[in-house]
Amino acid sequence: MQSVKVPTSRDYQEYLVNSLKDPERVAGYIAAILEESDPEPELLASALDDVAIALGGEGDRSWVKDFSASNKSQAVYELAAWLNSFGLKLTVSVKQLEQA
Numbered sequence: 001m002q003s004v005k006v007p008t009s010r011d012y013q014e015y016l017v018n019s020l021k022d023p024e025r026v027a028g029y030i031a032a033i034l035e036e037s038d039p040e041p042e043l044l045a046s047a048l049d050d051v052a053i054a055l056g057g058e059g060d061r062s063w064v065k066d067f068s069a070s071n072k073s074q075a076v077y078e079l080a081a082w083l084n085s086f087g088l089k090l091t092v093s094v095k096q097l098e099q100a
Contacts, residue, residue: 020054023094030092034080041073 020026033047045068052060067073080090
């Protein structure tokens, strides 16, 4: 049997932030949270904060804090549920770069 070292919380946070420097991973991370059958608005805000740490700056983290405080996460889940009632799905994808 192989021994597996479980990372500490701090190491996991560093790993998560480093992995979220890849836009494809960010899209998958956010999409997975939006697909939760029992949505947790705090979880979406936490995930957005992880993305802000990985790709943004303090201004982005401030935006996430305001987003969370104003309960907009719940509105996102309500939009996703409404779209789902029509057989549609709210998705997150990587923006294609424009060529010069």
